[in-house]
Amino acid sequence: MGRAKVNVTLAPELREPTDFGDGHFAAGLVNVTNVCNLSCTHCFVFRADNPNKPKDKMDDATMLHQLEVLRDKHQIKSMLFMGGEPMIRKDLVMKAMPLFEHSSIVTNATYGIPSVPGHLVTVSLDGPEELSDSIRGQGVFQKVKQSVFARDATDGTTVILQMTVTKQNAPGIEEFVETVKGWPVDGIAFTFYVPTMNDQTGLGWDDLRERDDVVRRVIAVKQKYPHIVKSNVGALEMMFSDRSMEATGERGENCGIRRMLPLYMGEGGNFERPFCCYGNDVDCTRCGAYAVFNGHYKRSRGLREDED
Numbered sequence: 001m002g003r004a005k006v007n008v009t010l011a012p013e014l015r016e017p018t019d020f021g022d023g024h025f026a027a028g029l030v031n032v033t034n035v036c037n038l039s040c041t042h043c044f045v046f047r048a049d050n051p052n053k054p055k056d057k058m059d060d061a062t063m064l065h066q067l068e069v070l071r072d073k074h075q076i077k078s079m080l081f082m083g084g085e086p087m088i089r090k091d092l093v094m095k096a097m098p099l100f101e102h103s104s105i106v107t108n109a110t111y112g113i114p115s116v117p118g119h120l121v122t123v124s125l126d127g128p129e130e131l132s133d134s135i136r137g138q139g140v141f142q143k144v145k146q147s148v149f150a151r152d153a154t155d156g157t158t159v160i161l162q163m164t165v166t167k168q169n170a171p172g173i174e175e176f177v178e179t180v181k182g183w184p185v186d187g188i189a190f191t192f193y194v195p196t197m198n199d200q201t202g203l204g205w206d207d208l209r210e211r212d213d214v215v216r217r218v219i220a221v222k223q224k225y226p227h228i229v230k231s232n233v234g235a236l237e238m239m240f241s242d243r244s245m246e247a248t249g250e251r252g253e254n255c256g257i258r259r260m261l262p263l264y265m266g267e268g269g270n271f272e273r274p275f276c277c278y279g280n281d282v283d284c285t286r287c288g289a290y291a292v293f294n295g296h297y298k299r300s301r302g303l304r305e306d307e308d
């Protein structure tokens with residue numbers, strides 16, 4: 001007599017994450033995809049030294065599993081979902097956000113703005129229309145504007161517009177604020193360009209003293225619109241050339257951002273950890289990441305990161 005066949009469906013074995021040691025990382029960042037529909041001139045993700053090949057992919061089940069394992073191993077409390085463009089994998093991001101106590105998204109908003117009540121969505125827009133489009137591509141400013149106006153502004157999602165200031169779009173800071181100040185968002189934030197070691201793009205300031213005037217202009221718009229512009233004056237003052245190294249160090253040794261775990265999508269769809277969230281080739285002495293200076297300012301005053 002033949003044996004009865006039993007159909008057993010085995011759950012597919014999920015790959016375990018790369019070993020990033022035993023460190024404690026209160027916060028992480030994950031590039032859920034290396035795919036992006038834009039090719040912004042200033043983008044650090046697609047720099048030569050980074051893991052960033054669009055063919056490197058991790059399926060949803062594996063990524064959810066690995067994020068959970070890494071969360072538990074490193075006690076990760078907050079996760080920033082990034083890319084490439086994270087909304088290309090919106091379903092995955094929606095499933096992964098509840099894994100963490102605090103989750104946020106940074107998006108180019110060309111696929112709309114996700115409704116994630118109780119969470120922060122940072123929408124990138126790099127100045128007034130002409131300047132932003134010269135960085136993000138023709139027609140992108142209007143698409144983002146449509147996304148901002150199409151969303152339900154009462155859905156409980158915190159939406160902030162973020163301008164990354166470079167030498168190229170710095171002339172548009174004031175016009176940007178005047179243009180978007182009436183939009184249905186929760187505020188406007190500024191961060192500054194993070195260059196590579198031997199940056200030849202012309203987007204950064206070779207001598208940080210040249211950036212000081214631009215920082216002063218951001219402080220001025222903050223003082224003019226204190227409730228709309230979210231940046232902190234104390235943090236912005238930390239960016240001045242005579243003290244910025246206190247927050248960064250020559251090679252990130254003073255930088256709070258280095259205490260985050262950056263998960264880039266690397267070869268074969270495995271997570272890799274670059275030097276910092278901004279990738280491998282970065283010039284810390286000219287770093288403009290607002291979060292670095294805000295973190296330093298708050299720590300120096302004994303404030304929590306979420307206090308002003």
Ligand SMILES: C[S@@+](CC[C@H](N)C(=O)[O-])C[C@H]1O[C@@H](n2cnc3c(N)ncnc32)[C@H](O)[C@@H]1O
Nearest residue numbers: 042043044083084085106107108124164193194
């Ligand atoms: C790399 S993008 C990824 C998420 C999404 N695609 C977007 O554009 O928002 C995240 C943020 O980094 C900013 N960014 C890109 N390159 C930068 C650089 N070299 N220095 C500082 N910020 C940069 C972008 O403007 C954006 O606000």
Ligand code: SF4
Nearest residue numbers: 036038040043084108
């Ligand atoms: S949209 Fe974001 S990830 Fe894509 S190129 Fe621009 S800054 Fe980079």
Ligand code: SF4
Nearest residue numbers: 252255276282284287
């Ligand atoms: S580039 Fe900026 S964020 Fe990265 S380690 Fe250096 S100072 Fe920190």
